[in-house]
Amino acid sequence: MIYWVCLCLVVLPLVVERVLTERLRRRVPVRIHVHGTRGKSSTVRLLARMLSERGLTVLAKTTGDAPEYILPDGRVEPIRRIGPPRILEHVALLRRAARLGADAVVAEGMALGPETVWHSEDILRATHAVVTNTRPDHAETMGEGRRGVLRTLSLMIPKRGAFFTGDEEGAPELAEIAAARGCATTVVAAPTSRRQPLRLAVSVAERIIPADPAIGLPDLPDDTGPVWQTFVHRGRSVRLLDLFSANDVETSAALWSELPPDRRRL
Numbered sequence: 001m002i003y004w005v006c007l008c009l010v011v012l013p014l015v016v017e018r019v020l021t022e023r024l025r026r027r028v029p030v031r032i033h034v035h036g037t038r039g040k041s042s043t044v045r046l047l048a049r050m051l052s053e054r055g056l057t058v059l060a061k062t063t064g065d066a067p068e069y070i071l072p073d074g075r076v077e078p079i080r081r082i083g084p085p086r087i088l089e090h091v092a093l094l095r096r097a098a099r100l101g102a103d104a105v106v107a108e109g110m111a112l113g114p115e116t117v118w119h120s121e122d123i124l125r126a127t128h129a130v131v132t133n134t135r136p137d138h139a140e141t142m143g144e145g146r147r148g149v150l151r152t153l154s155l156m157i158p159k160r161g162a163f164f165t166g167d168e169e170g171a172p173e174l175a176e177i178a179a180a181r182g183c184a185t186t187v188v189a190a191p192t193s194r195r196q197p198l199r200l201a202v203s204v205a206e207r208i209i210p211a212d213p214a215i216g217l218p219d220l221p222d223d224t225g226p227v228w229q230t231f232v233h234r235g236r237s238v239r240l241l242d243l244f245s246a247n248d249v250e251t252s253a254a255l256w257s258e259l260p261p262d263r264r265r266l
Contacts, residue, residue: 024094025125028105030056030208031094033124035109035117035156036132036166037149039197043132044108045070046201051104054209059097060106061089069093072100087111090123104208109156118155126158128204129183132196134170150174157181164188164203166196 025031030051034043041062048060048070060070067079067089079089090107097105107124111117121129134150150170154177157163163178165171167189175185186207188199 021091021094021123024091024098027098028094028102030104030128031124031126032104032106032128032130032204033109033121033126033156033158034106034130034132035111035153036130037135039132039200040108042197043130043200044106046197047106047204049074050201050205051106051208054205056103056209057101058104058106059093059100059102061093062108063089063110069096070106072102087116087120087123090120094124112152114152114155117152121156121158126156126161128162128164128207129156129158130200130204131156131163131165131174132200133166133168134174135168157183159183162186162204162207164200164207166200 032047034040034047044060044062048058051058052072052074057072058070059072061079062068062070067081069077069079071077087110089110093105093107105124109117109120111120131153134153147170150173154174157174157178158181160182161184163174163183163185165174165185165187167187171187175187178185186203188196188203
């Protein structure tokens, strides 16, 4: 008897939480999950802006060192955490979106390990999933090399819905997995690494609500590319190319190669 009481005390809250989360999902018809090793925050911000301009009520959330909510009216609200980030923040995002009457949520993926990436998707049950790229990063949790990152991020591809990814190594494998799960896949080519978030955001937004041709594409935010810092050291002017947010070799090399030749002279 004690065994069954203890079992109920453990299982019942989990069942209740699952039912409540499902109710929240039903109240937010468009759920967009953005992951990858680079460009996630820029893609989330652009998507929130585009969908809002097309008449949807949108709540978005970025993560990282300075997590933020992007509210339906465009205001940005910092997220104050107690302790490390947790994927249960996705439940809080759905709850707030439902309370605001949001048509859509745009969530930046925060999970790194295979189990937590899968659990994130299990919470969101995304209608639209985006993998910005699969460049090697966080090898201790995501796996060695691009193949390890690809395997981990493939766990966020939902059953049915729409899947979007950049035209990079690993895109065909992700498209094959998405097809097996009933997702229509769009592989988005971008002229430069810096433009990739914009192209991905445009593709997702167009799938949800086609834009008025007269509107055109939005400008790319200023924080999506490399930044030059200039300072004086011992009487000499020194320029530093700030690539600290691009902390993998592939992204740094791509951004460097895309600079005009005259700006590469240090």
